[in-house]
Amino acid sequence: MEQLDSTIVNTAVPAMAASLNVAPLSLKAVAASYILSLAVCIPVSGWIADKYGTRRVFSAAIAVFTISSVLCGLAQSIAWLIAARILQGIGAAMMMPVGRLTVIRTFPKAELLQAMNFVIIPALIGPLLGPTIGGLIVHWLSWREIFFVNAPIGAIALWLALSHMPDYRGGAAPPLDWLGLALFGGGTALLSWLLEIFGEHEIAAAPAVALFCLSLAMLGGYWRHALHAPFPLLRLALFRFRTFRVSVIGGFVTRLGVGGLPFLTPLLFQVGLGYSPWESGLLMMPTAAAAMAMKTISRRVLARFGYKRVLIVNTVMIGATIALYALVAKTTPLVAIVAIGLALGFFNSLQFSSMNSMAYADVPEKDSSQASTIASSFQQISMSFGLALGSLIAGWYLDGLPQSNHAAVIAALHKAFLTLGVLTVLSSLSFWTLRARDGESVSGAAPELA
Template sequence: MVASSATTKRYLPWVVATALFMEQLDSTIVNTGIPAMAANLGVTPLSLKAVVTSYILSLAVSIPISGWLAERYGSRRIFMLAVALFTVSSVLCGLAVNSTMLVASRVPQGIAAAMMMPVGRMAIVRTFSKGELLQAMNFVIIPALLGPLLGPTVGGLIVHWASWRDIFFVNVPVGLAALWFAKNYMPNYRSETQRTLDVRGLLLFASGAGLLSWLLEVFGETNLSPVNLVMLAAMSLALLVGYGWHAKRVPYPLLRLSLLSTRTFRVSVLGGFVTRLGVGGMPFLLPLLYQLGLGLPAWQSGLLMMPAAVAAMAMKVLSAPMLKRFGFRQVLIVNTLLVACVIASYSLVGEGTPMFAIVAIGLALGLFNSLQFSSMNSMAYADIDAADAAMASTMASTLQQMSMSFGLAFGSLTTGYFLNGMSQSDRVAVTSSLHHAFLTLAALTVVSSLSFWTLQPQDGESVSKGSEAPANNPAELRT
């Protein structure tokens, strides 16, 4: 039996944060272990690209169904099932005797990860009042910021001091702890209306999103001709457009696009989508700058990612008072420009840059990124009814996952474009290409700030100030 409401509110953010950290860490920690895995399994490192892509693909195509499962069978049951499946799959990955078993074990791991975050976020939205939501979201968002930063460093240390198999075994104690806490503190929300699963919509969206995610993951590392790549990209976009057409014509669509008519939700997920395209490339580009551009060893490069993680945690204390004082509109407009300035400042980092300056830029990036994500994620639910929490969480999680994947691909493609024709062993050429890539990502981030100008000054006050905004009636929200 789940604990009282007060106790649930105390521990539920820990439950969701633990699962999210495990998911986010696992999505990046594997990359540094690929060479060791390949050597142990007797294959080439390139052939193990599927270890990463299988996880990303299964994650991308499975997120949309998580909301329906939670509404049908209950949030606690689905969350615990997801954590258990993730933990068991991690064990199977660690016990893999060949590359085929390893790749096959990553598929259910990705499916489990796809269910954990949307269901956990839905439980947070339905448990906490609008006035308490910002504080709860601030706590939960920290693992999402720490995971991608800590993953490469932790993975490198594990491979150096132990076995690549321990990369997966570290999930076991975390998963068992998450299961125990979920059993005792995860509320079991479910919908009273049993809607049917939109199978046709699932096939359209999963096919389109999966194909597009796969193209982004293998772009530049495949033998497909440019014509074939363009045709596959057009096919994926056609499938997604087909889903949009289908969703307007069925009573219970997989993703209810009508929620985008609510201004705060629309600006958060669509405006945030563009913002994440710029920010999403940084975890990929910064290690390249430190290792290839500055010639630093991998362990030192990993340590330079730590200031951003520390600053992200510090912003947890500052974001709520700032949003209460200035409001979502003003904070998001100004902070998005500040994020862009920090990204652009990396174009000034070179071999002669003092280490304290690099650390200072990392601290600024962590502070502004943390405020950006906390603001966008909490504002998304400011005007969403509790009955729509599962659907809103599913849509937000789906678009966030896609935008971060697209951001990594965009950062990679941008760097490759500026590096075209130059030797990757030429440190000056690599640094110059990365500098141009940082400026491009910064420009994209500036463009994304335009979406936040469409907000009204009182938007999100039910979250930032714990009260309903004066203009929060359905007609004015849907503009």
């Protein structure tokens, strides 16, 4: 449901912008607010799940997500829509990490990669069908109906969660680190907001620099606080495990390049190339289909070549594929656009499977809740920053020209894709610190094959 919602919304951005009388690039606040609320609220998800149980928290999250989806569909202004998306993000913040935590606690490490892939394949039905469903809904009805789709899905998901979800608890939960939440959540929220505002050129340089320094001071203050607090919100001591550290930090850097694609690609297809929403949705289906196919073989790929080689080479391939979008124009054959989408889905899927599973290779089971919370937090923060970065780069290349100028828009998007591709290739350097046999405990690799 969460995956379906995010992909549907991206397809409907131009229609939503026209309905609310704003420029398409300005609607990045709708996507950014959702991702930002995820990043701010995810840090407390592990604590809440340990205290109240995975079943209760997961079910409540589904209910909040479903209700807020209806509120999104009823929005009459961009401010209303952003507020509803923030509430929706709060619900989603409890779904993904709590669901991942349940999987981690259910399966042994040797089966973790296979279990995570098995769980994520049904979730990829959302990205597979979301763009097309969203495009058809926007084409035949209106963008509001894309949010109402979540109502029946949410009701079914809630019944399934209450009936079948395991109810794990972490024993006596420590006191919640309110100071840590204020420092970490406030710092990340302020930094992401600054990226969005800067992209719209609505703030003077002096206040921007002051707020940027404040956000860094808050994050630095959290780092210092976490090193001495008895029960920190995010236990940074887990970064002493090399596989966890590389997975989280390397994944953060890589997602900065990838994070802007779900927002920029529909703009390229609709605003730049003139495709209708449903045609744009069809062009995004190959990416999700290739991602599903890769999940079925990723364990064998990692067992054969090892995490280090896969992550280094695959990151370069992702960057090269992103850069290929800079060649897409109105004269580009449809088969070439589909091929780029297939390649992107294939490499992205392998990348995320590798990074997400390697994070738990060496972390003790007693720290699984904290590891899941930290990994999910940094993942969402990087996607939020990546979304803002992608929009910022495209806006900078547009250089004040009207977004109704299709030639200017497509030229700016081409340069943005090329820039993001180069940044992604450079992010492969973060995986060179891995060792050849890192990740064997979760990939099932035999020592001689690592």
